[in-house]
Amino acid sequence: GQNIDQPTEMTATEGAIVQINCTYQTSGFNGLFWYQQHAGEAPTFLSYNVLDGLEEKGRFSSFLSRSKGYSYLLLKELQMKDSASYLCAVMDSNYQLIWGAGTKLIIKP
């Protein structure tokens, strides 16, 4: 079956760095997405990786290793507004998104 695993919850301090991991097993691979979702809102796109390596976009970076079925989202210089759920999703061979359950990130002052 298809499966995506990420930690349920993480806590970090304002100004610090946090890494959210995601491992996946899917039928086919057409890219991995990271989304941010604030409570009561729809997900918003953060990053897309289809090749191995690190993609940097401002304070956020995303890494992918296809051979290991592994990705992480790195958030630097954490701000209170970064408190949200972070969803990892993989696009399978049918171009459908398979979703992880999300990681709730709590930022403390």
Add this chain to the structure above:
Amino acid sequence: GAVVSQHPSWVICKSGTSVKIECRSLDFQATTMFWYRQFPKQSLMLMATSNEGSKATYEQGVEKDKFLINHASLTLSTLTVTSAHPEDSSFYICSARATSDIDEQYFGPGTRLTVT
């Protein structure tokens, strides 16, 4: 960037009634639209995939006769929850995939349905 809208943003209805939720792609054509459901603190669950001009493909466990999906044009898909019950209360989110860019899905803002 691509924008997807949903209407209404939230709705309260009585048990036994039907509710229609609209999903529109505002500035692009969407061959495929997806309907998701999300319970509190849970991941998005794909309910169905709809392609313009054809019948929707429902995921296992999703009742076709209860969740009616119509994708009549390249910019509009509707989800109708028929004979709603309190257990149908949830956050319903649509997304649209552009005809020209199959690697990205653009999400609507979601519709919160409460059935009393």
